[in-house]
Amino acid sequence: MSAVCADxxxxxxxxxxxxxxxxxxxxxxxxRRQRVARGETMLWAGSDSLxxxxxxxxxxxxxxxxxxxxxxxxxxxxxSDFIGRLYADTIPFTxxxxxxxxxxxVPRDRFEAMLTTNGEMERLLLKRTFATLDATRAxxxxxxxxxxxxxxxxxxxxxxxxxxxxSDFQALPGGPVTFELPLTRGQIADVxxxxxxxxxxxxxxxxxxxxxxxxxxxxxxxxxxAALRHCAGLD
Amino acid sequence: MSAVCADxxxxxxxxxxxxxxxxxxxxxxxxRRQRVARGETMLWAGSDSLxxxxxxxxxxxxxxxxxxxxxxxxxxxxxSDFIGRLYADTIPFTxxxxxxxxxxxVPRDRFEAMLTTNGEMERLLLKRTFATLDATRAxxxxxxxxxxxxxxxxxxxxxxxxxxxxSDFQALPGGPVTFELPLTRGQIADVxxxxxxxxxxxxxxxxxxxxxxxxxxxxxxxxxxAALRHCAGLD
DNA sequence: CGCTGAGTTGACAAACGTCAAGCAATGTGG
DNA sequence: CCACATTGCTTGACGTTTGTCAACTCAGCG
Numbered sequence: 001m002s003a004v005c006a007d008x009x010x011x012x013x014x015x016x017x018x019x020x021x022x023x024x025x026x027x028x029x030x031x032r033r034q035r036v037a038r039g040e041t042m043l044w045a046g047s048d049s050l051x052x053x054x055x056x057x058x059x060x061x062x063x064x065x066x067x068x069x070x071x072x073x074x075x076x077x078x079x080s081d082f083i084g085r086l087y088a089d090t091i092p093f094t095x096x097x098x099x100x101x102x103x104x105x106v107p108r109d110r111f112e113a114m115l116t117t118n119g120e121m122e123r124l125l126l127k128r129t130f131a132t133l134d135a136t137r138a139x140x141x142x143x144x145x146x147x148x149x150x151x152x153x154x155x156x157x158x159x160x161x162x163x164x165x166x167s168d169f170q171a172l173p174g175g176p177v178t179f180e181l182p183l184t185r186g187q188i189a190d191v192x193x194x195x196x197x198x199x200x201x202x203x204x205x206x207x208x209x210x211x212x213x214x215x216x217x218x219x220x221x222x223x224x225x226a227a228l229r230h231c232a233g234l235d
Numbered sequence: 236m237s238a239v240c241a242d243x244x245x246x247x248x249x250x251x252x253x254x255x256x257x258x259x260x261x262x263x264x265x266x267r268r269q270r271v272a273r274g275e276t277m278l279w280a281g282s283d284s285l286x287x288x289x290x291x292x293x294x295x296x297x298x299x300x301x302x303x304x305x306x307x308x309x310x311x312x313x314x315s316d317f318i319g320r321l322y323a324d325t326i327p328f329t330x331x332x333x334x335x336x337x338x339x340x341v342p343r344d345r346f347e348a349m350l351t352t353n354g355e356m357e358r359l360l361l362k363r364t365f366a367t368l369d370a371t372r373a374x375x376x377x378x379x380x381x382x383x384x385x386x387x388x389x390x391x392x393x394x395x396x397x398x399x400x401x402s403d404f405q406a407l408p409g410g411p412v413t414f415e416l417p418l419t420r421g422q423i424a425d426v427x428x429x430x431x432x433x434x435x436x437x438x439x440x441x442x443x444x445x446x447x448x449x450x451x452x453x454x455x456x457x458x459x460x461a462a463l464r465h466c467a468g469l470d
Numbered sequence: 471c472g473c474t475g476a477g478t479t480g481a482c483a484a485a486c487g488t489c490a491a492g493c494a495a496t497g498t499g500g
Numbered sequence: 501c502c503a504c505a506t507t508g509c510t511t512g513a514c515g516t517t518t519g520t521c522a523a524c525t526c527a528g529c530g
Binding site for chain 2: 062064065066067068070071075085086088092093115116119122126127129132133134138139140143144145146192233235
Binding site: 382429 | 487488494
């Protein structure tokens with residue numbers, strides 16, 4: 001039996017936040033907790049769309065591949081994000097775990113039925129989907145028009161913002177910030193549409209320029225946030 | 236005063252198809268027809284999100300640009316498509332007309348209010364937004380991992396499918412198909428994340444290979460659909 | 471102590487962008 | 501009716517960016 005919703009880490013950030021007590025109890029009865037290990041694939045592109053989920057902890061990737069094996073990560077999912085494809089028979093993209101992860105899984109048909117009777121939840125999902133669409137379209141610009149240097153600098157910035165939001169580690173204005181990247185070089189390359197070598201070269205270039213320090217292989221210190229923003233092509 | 240909804244060319248394909256007679260009359264009262272000339276911009280990125288619309292005829296582009304002027308078309312809108320950004324204060328992307336176009340425009344706040352009382356329409360919009368998101372994510376893979384040859388071949392194929400669906404011109408299986416491109420070379424380049432010269436070169440390469448004929452500057456004849464699909468990296 | 475996987479670095483090649491010239495179709499004003 | 505400008509398109513020469521291939525380092529681990 002899954003833990004109670006009252007204990008849920010993402011209770012107030014997920015779609016469930018729009019539910020009243022009755023609806024929440026109902027959802028709790030049909031949902032179950034599931035753990036996914038780092039590297040494991042949870043949903044395969046092309047498979048039947050039978051379940052959806054809320055991500056409780058960890059980071060998932062959404063990926064597509066060309067017929068000859070070139071891969072592209074088309075989305076990243078963080079805790080409280082909604083996972084799965086409603087109103088479709090098949091899953092369009094593969095969902096895999098970049099870190100160990102925990103989900104609250106619900107059968108798709110049951111979830112769709114809940115949506116029709118919970119207008120507030122449906123509206124929240126609609127709003128989030130619009131926001132995701134905007135973010136995906138913005139990434140279209142980045143992937144096709146930004147240089148490798150701009151992509152890597154922008155990626156580090158976006159991960160820094162996310163890390164700052166999640167951890168309590170606060171950035172002194174202008175002062176150095178350190179955080180861990182939840183992705184390997186290869187995964188960063190798959191997000192940015194680059195190769196692992198190009199990502200590595202751009203990071204060392206930023207280190208030599210004094211913009212970043214790389215104390216560990218997965219940790220990053222931003223030493224000059226303004227310069228980093230400039231490299232990312234912002235302002 | 237706008238023409239009556241009964242005459243609407245996209246009556247059965249647009250969001251309005253989910254409305255009953257009463258709701259349709261209500262929407263008709265708050266909507267108005269608007270014409271946009273080829274090249275004209277209808278909504279500017281960053282401006283207030285005050286209206287939304289249904290596209291009645293023509294083709295619109297949704298575009299973003301880097302701070303130094305590199306442009307990327309992040310979406311194309313065809314008749315019956317929903318235009319605008321609900322549930323946000325500002326428009327995220329610029330909307331411009333690639334051809335002369337006609338729209339049915341509604342104030343955003345009124346439209347949002349109608350959505351809350353028309354669950355079926357809201358669900359249809361949610362379904363369409365999911366489909367658009369999937370298509371946009373698929374384009375992420377194409378833009379970052381496909382070669383110029385694959386991009387151009389795939390684009391011609393997708394425009395052929397759309398032209399076939401809209402016109403009555405049916406493809407003989409395997410036989411040649413001719414249709415008009417609604418975009419200039421420069422606009423195709425902005426869609427595919429290439430330059431105008433690369434698009435031009437790839438098209439002439441396909442012509443020399445006997446895959447395409449280019450009878451007019453805007454018209455295309457597919458002479459070997461199987462070869463074109465192969466060039467696009469499909470099958 | 472060798473093995474493995476992730477990362478770094480270098481040499482080289484290919485793809486694509488940039489710059490430039492020229493052509494064809496269309497429109498405009500004298 | 502014609503000179504002329506404008507716009508979209510094509511083609512060529514060349515340079516830059518990024519991918520490819522390969523060697524090497526480093527840390528963790530049995």
